[in-house]
Amino acid sequence: MTQELLTFEGVGKSYGDLTILSDLSFSLFKGEFITILGTSGSGKTTTLKLMNRLLEPDSGKIMLEGQPLAEKDPVALRRQIGYVVQQIGLFPHLTVRDNIATVPKLLGWDNARINQRVEELLTMVQLPGVDFAHRYPKELSGGQQQRIGVARALAANPKMVLFDEPFGAVDAITRHHLQEQLKNLHRSLGDKTFVLITHDIHEALYLGDRVMVMDKGRLVQFDRPEEIVSSPKTDFVKSLLATVNRQEKLLGGMT
Incomplete structure (x- = not known):
């Protein structure tokens, strides 16, 4: 139903x-x-x-x-509730990993759980963690930045x-x-x-x-x-x- x-x-x-x-x-x-x-x-x-x-x-x-x-x-x-905007809004001074981890950190997740979630999400958006987790936003194309924005929005497993x-x-x-x-x-x-x-x-x-x-x-x-x-x-x-x-x-x- x-x-x-x-x-x-x-x-x-x-x-x-x-x-x-x-x-x-x-x-x-x-x-x-x-x-x-x-x-x-x-x-x-x-x-x-x-x-x-x-x-x-x-x-x-x-x-x-x-x-x-x-x-x-x-x-x-x-x-x-995840939120993705046209301007993406990635924090330029944070790595891809730390951008995705923003809300989980605020929610008090431990590092092991955060790292596992970041790996899951990077795989999901087809940007493998071994290649992308430690890059900074300026090192990504516009399309890659947008996919990281989607990963960040999904980080805390929102309903919407x-x-x-x-x-x-x-x-x-x-x-x-x-x-x-x-x-x-x-x-x-x-x-x-x-x-x-x-x-x-x-x-x-x-x-x-x-x-x-x-x-x-x-x-x-x-x-x-x-x-x-x-x-x-x-x-x-x-x-x-x-x-x-x-x-x-x-x-x-x-x-």
């Missing part, structure tokens, strides 16, 4: 007179890969930051495994990992490889819920088990990729799909 992990109930967020989110309601389930798609200013990042209490809602309620998110200690909560446009700063070929690796990683982990923000409809449809399409602070469609393609619910969703069709026609004309 599918279990609910996170639920938004009528959530709203504003800054002064500027409404960012309006009456946002949805549920995420354990083990899903969710992509959030929308243009700049649609409320994607605000929605993500509400999930780990980097922001607080002005209205509505957010529940995590049936418990109000507002009742959870925000620092402890963030140590239980949040990704804020993680591949936006890498080239197209590297981005394609990272998408494949992330999809395979999620599949291999089985019980982890991934939530990834993107403005790229190809990325959203490829990665997501379900895709949230946001427009001007509202959730306009939340469906499986094939349903979004076959039955777009709004003109905005149709316009996103039209960009895919135009690109495919352009590429077709070049072959």
Whole structure:
């Protein structure tokens, strides 16, 4: 039976007179890969930051495994939820090993357990510890840094990992490889819920088990990729799909 992990109930967020989110309601389930798609200013990042209490809602309620998110200690909560951003945010003065070990150290893990976990994660992201554990971020390519960012987010075995446009700063070929690796990683982990923000409809449809399409602070469609393609619910969703069709026609004309 599918279990609910996170639920938004009528959530709203504003800054002064500027409404960012309006009456946002949805549920995420354990083990899903969710992509959030929308243009700049649609409320994607605000929605993500509400999930780990980097922001607080002005209205509505957010529940995590049936418990109000507002009742959870925000620092402890963030140590239980992985977070990967476009800028990666690796500490330049720390080795790869110590970057990955950041949260386990805060949680009081012993060195033997940390070392074992670092080795597991480096193997998982296809960067063997013998070659990479003692390097520094400046010695890695952009794609390698991003994979270390993913490993760090998984270090404390979180139930959920949040990704804020993680591949936006890498080239197209590297981005394609990272998408494949992330999809395979999620599949291999089985019980982890991934939530990834993107403005790229190809990325959203490829990665997501379900895709949230946001427009001007509202959730306009939340469906499986094939349903979004076959039955777009709004003109905005149709316009996103039209960009895919135009690109495919352009590429077709070049072959």
